[in-house]
Amino acid sequence: MDSILLNIENVSKNFDENQVLKNVSVNVYEGENLVVFGRSGTGKSVLLKLIVKLLEPNSGNIFYRNKNLNSLSAKEIAQIRKQIGFLFQSGALYDSMSVRENLSFPLKKIFNLSEKEIIEKINKTLELVGLVSAIDKMPAELSGGMRKRIALARTIITEPEIILYDEPTTGLDPITSKEISELILSLQHQLKMTSVVVTHDLICAEIIADRVIFLKDGEIYKEGLFDEIKQSNDLFIRNFFSAKILKDVGESDV
Amino acid sequence: MNLPKIKYSLNLSLTEKLLNFFLLLSGLAIFTIHFFKEMLVPPYEIEETKKQMYDFGLKSLPIVGTMGIIIGFVLALQSYFILEPFGATDFIPASVGISILREFAPILTALLFAGRVSSGIGAEIGSMKVTEQIDAMEVSGTNPFKFLVVTRVIATTFILPLLTIYVIFISLLGSFLALLIEEQMSLVYFFNSVTSYLDLSDISAGLIKTFFFGFIVGIVGAFQGYTTEGGTVGVGRSTTTSVVISSLFILFVDMILVKVSMML
Numbered sequence: 232m233d234s235i236l237l238n239i240e241n242v243s244k245n246f247d248e249n250q251v252l253k254n255v256s257v258n259v260y261e262g263e264n265l266v267v268f269g270r271s272g273t274g275k276s277v278l279l280k281l282i283v284k285l286l287e288p289n290s291g292n293i294f295y296r297n298k299n300l301n302s303l304s305a306k307e308i309a310q311i312r313k314q315i316g317f318l319f320q321s322g323a324l325y326d327s328m329s330v331r332e333n334l335s336f337p338l339k340k341i342f343n344l345s346e347k348e349i350i351e352k353i354n355k356t357l358e359l360v361g362l363v364s365a366i367d368k369m370p371a372e373l374s375g376g377m378r379k380r381i382a383l384a385r386t387i388i389t390e391p392e393i394i395l396y397d398e399p400t401t402g403l404d405p406i407t408s409k410e411i412s413e414l415i416l417s418l419q420h421q422l423k424m425t426s427v428v429v430t431h432d433l434i435c436a437e438i439i440a441d442r443v444i445f446l447k448d449g450e451i452y453k454e455g456l457f458d459e460i461k462q463s464n465d466l467f468i469r470n471f472f473s474a475k476i477l478k479d480v481g482e483s484d485v
Numbered sequence: 486m487n488l489p490k491i492k493y494s495l496n497l498s499l500t501e502k503l504l505n506f507f508l509l510l511s512g513l514a515i516f517t518i519h520f521f522k523e524m525l526v527p528p529y530e531i532e533e534t535k536k537q538m539y540d541f542g543l544k545s546l547p548i549v550g551t552m553g554i555i556i557g558f559v560l561a562l563q564s565y566f567i568l569e570p571f572g573a574t575d576f577i578p579a580s581v582g583i584s585i586l587r588e589f590a591p592i593l594t595a596l597l598f599a600g601r602v603s604s605g606i607g608a609e610i611g612s613m614k615v616t617e618q619i620d621a622m623e624v625s626g627t628n629p630f631k632f633l634v635v636t637r638v639i640a641t642t643f644i645l646p647l648l649t650i651y652v653i654f655i656s657l658l659g660s661f662l663a664l665l666i667e668e669q670m671s672l673v674y675f676f677n678s679v680t681s682y683l684d685l686s687d688i689s690a691g692l693i694k695t696f697f698f699g700f701i702v703g704i705v706g707a708f709q710g711y712t713t714e715g716g717t718v719g720v721g722r723s724t725t726t727s728v729v730i731s732s733l734f735i736l737f738v739d740m741i742l743v744k745v746s747m748m749l
Contacts, residue, residue: 321617
């Protein structure tokens with residue numbers, strides 16, 4: 232592992248009376264794939280949104296390359312966001328724009344590129360996700376798997392240092408889920424990006440994870456390599472894994 | 486920008502409804518102040534503003550044009566039936582012209598524009614909010630308030646006066662057609678009669694207020710969209726509320742501006 236890219240220090244987050252995260256501390260190292268596991272409602276997505284300042288923590292600090300996000304101006308935050316890609320659970324493609332416009336949008340906002348350079352970059356990125364043919368389609372014309380791929384393309388097109396994935400395989404069939412997970416891993420190798428992946432999907436985690444943290448009731452319950460966590464004797468984790476496997480087998484039978 | 490949270494429920498007491506109303510007004514005031522702050526600071530989304538002006542303007546032409554010709558026709562016809570027994574039909578072009586310029590064209594175009602555009606802005610921004618598209622824009626380093634709100638409010642503020650001018654001409658054409666049918670009035674006579682009684686204050690009184698109406702249409706729609714919560718139900722609520730609130734505000738501001746213009 233290399234140097235620390237992201238340092239989350241004693242972060243807590245409440246929504247009214249409900250405390251979602253309690254003193255969470257975790258480091259993300261440059262070049263690693265960190266998977267965040269946990270049941271629904273344990274604050275996994277909230278943790279990602281805190282990193283990009285879509286939400287503010289009630290206490291604690293988040294450092295990006297040793298810069299405390301709490302003490303930065305809006306302009307400096309905007310600069311840091313350019314280094315962070317975020318793949319939303321729903322894809323969050325802009326409905327009113329075609330695939331081409333969705334991909335060119337962040338490029339036009341961040342870089343000073345000519346039209347020719349933008350087109351070249353769009354074609355190259357669509358080739359990486361295997362969807363060059365969808366360039367002039369509207370998001371409504373795409374299947375769930377295609378939407379994820381295009382959303383992934385929009386996230387990587389600006390070549391961020393780190394990508395935060397919020398449930399990248401949710402709502403997809405097992406085969407497409409596996410394809411998306413393999414695509415994420417292959418892009419990570421090709422583009423040398425750091426990843427933080429929030430997921431319930433064991434197959435996705437097994438393919439992607441260098442390291443896993445397990446959240447329970449807003450706290451870090453367990454941390455380690457995927458195989459260590461999977462083979463843990465802890466009753467809660469064993470139940471989580473066995474319940475997920477049964478659910479996944481059930482879903483694939485249907 | 487911290488906006489007050491409005492509580493939505495089917496079983497609200499009268500006190501809670503009143504509180505919601507004041508929360509809405511204070512939220513709208515904070516949102517408007519934020520709009521002016523963001524509008525003045527670069528970068529300026531000029532391309533998006535032009536695109537929105539084109540969209541709001543061009544796509545509204547058929548509906549406001551249809552309304553304009555009908556209103557002009559009906560106004561002239563009603564006046565004809567009232568004034569014809571007194572032999573005062575010569576005054577119809579001037580009286581109809583003044584009514585159209587000062588009140589009918591500005592207010593009716595604004596209300597129709599609110600129904601079409603304010604609801605559209607509320608629905609578009611609202612659905613972007615609930616599907617995380619606004620968050621996606623924000624994390625990609627774009628200021629969504631500038632891109633979605635500032636552009637649309639500027640577009641509605643400047644396009645509504647242009648649409649009103651178009652409606653004035655179309656309505657006058659409608660009036661002329663009615664008088665041509667009933668009175669066989671010539672176009673030259675109609676034109677001379679309208680222009681001889683009109684002065685600059687009639688034109689300015691009608692047009693100046695359309696900038697206010699355009700601003701209301703944009704800011705209310707954007708506010709409702711930006712504060713949407715609760716999935717698709719919330720989007721539906723934002724769409725309806727955008728039209729209702731912007732229409733009421735337009736009528737209220739019209740009343741104030743008419744009173745102010747009379748005092749000047």
